[in-house]
Amino acid sequence: MIESTISSSAAAARPGLRGSIGVTGIVFLVIAAAAPLTAVAGSLPVMIALGNGPGAPVTYLVVAVVLLVFSVGYATMSSSVTETGAFYAYVTKGLGRSPGLGAAALALLAYTTVQVAIYGLAASTTATVVARFGGPDLPWWVWAFVLMGIVALLGYRSIDLGTKVLGVLLLAEIALIVVLSGAVLLRGGAHGIDVSSFTPSAFFSGSPGIALMFAIGSFIGFEATAIYSDETKDPARTIPVATYTAVITIGVLYAVASWAVVLASGSGDVQAAARAHPADLTLTTASEYLGAVAADVMTVMLITSLFAALLAFHNAIARYTHALARGGFAPRRLAAVHPRHGSPHVGSLVQTVTALVLVAVFAMAGADPVLQLFTWMAGVATVAMLAVMVLTSLAIVVYFARSDGDRRLWHTKVAPVLGGLGLCVVTALVITNFTTLIGGSRILADVFLAMIACTFLTGTLLGRVSGRPARRGDSATSPPR
Secondary structure, three states, X not given: OOOOOOOHHHHHHOOOOOOXXXXXXXXXXXXXXXXXXXXXHHHHHHHHXXXXXXXXXXXXXXXXXXXXXXXHHHHHHOOOOOOOOOHHHHHHHHHOHHHHHHHHHHHHHHHXXXXXXXXXXXXXXXXXXXXXXXXXXXXXXXXXXXXXXXHHHHHHOOHHHHHHHHHHHHHHHHHHHHHHHHHHHHHOOOOOOOOHHHOHHHHOOOOHHHHHHHHHHOOOOOOHHHHOHHHEOOHHHHHHHHHHHHHHHHHHHHHHHHHHHHHHHOOOOHHHHHHHOOOOHHHHHHHHHHOHHHHHHHHHHHHHHHHHHHHHHHHHHHHHHHHHHHOOOOOHHHHOOOOOOOOOHHHHHHHHHHXXXXXXXXXXXXXXXXXXXXXXXXXXXXXXXXXXXXXXHHHHHHHHHHOOOOOOHHHHHHHHHHHHHHHHHHHHHHHHXXXXXXXXXXXHHHHHHHHHHHHHHHHHHHHHHOOOOOXXXXXXXXXXX
């Protein structure tokens, strides 16, 4: 583990990831992975149509509160574990090597599948937008590989460069969401301002389980606050502040934006409107309240929003493989750090090849990039990441029960337990509605759930049979099995 107090001579002896990102940079990475414009313009209308209708805003707040409570223990533990790999490192520290590797396998599955899912949605959106504005009408997979090449180039370079790119794209899309929300609220929506969307009755109307499923999916990428510990200026301070800031920002942004979309159609009419226009409800709202040009801009910016998410997840996966290799559980070559850029460049290249192969398989099978590639893989990612977060909650409780380093009751016991229980409830609701999330096939749902379970068991088994001791300095792998 590279501690924040490591000396320059020690760093020279064992090169590690390098970077100088602070709170703002990490918050950009997290929110970019959440892809706010994609969530508001893409997922929100479907969430309203299939979930609890006007209760979408309070659903986002419920998920944000659960994650905020979970974040208390998560951020507290970041002072003890500044290891690239975050959830993997935390589960290993609290529960041991075998569950830790199981969590790492699940996290890799989650990030890989969600990135592949976004390639499908981003490529389909790009193809549609380019053709709409008079460009060549190319197959979706051509655009997927173009986007992949750009992501590969930025992912290979320093994390500081990627952060700057994400920052520009993210500020633009957040500004557009804020402007749209402000326009709706200033004009009073369709029937005036009301706060019924924030009531318990709104939350429990319709299908709150499906709504929670979409809401939690909109927060995937949350772990990025701790993934970049090695590349921050001051991990002990930066990670906790960035974690709380990211969760609050995402939660408030989604709640306000979804409230504006609800008011634009009216609380009593929005679910019917979303069912009639599941693909373009938000774009229609933008056209009505900001004009046709703003709607066109939002359509184009969907591509940049999706690209920002692709880059954020690419960076996260590359750092997971780096952490596993550094701990001796993946080929040692994957732990290599670029001498100039300070990036996990080999892991980045491997991630690019993995994404290329998976997208190529779906393309050759003639799969629909949205209805199959995006929907199926996003469903797998949501369940897998929830499972990792539940494991992390348990690991945090166990770790602080054994450690004398921090005796604060709320930070080390109460908040981790409450956050874990909240995540268990959300996970149960998501699994109950999983068939709906991946398109209605019970058989396919069972296959994907079995794949998630087998991934965790395989990682755990690897931890059991592996005889490799942790290399000195890699604390995430040091606890006994």
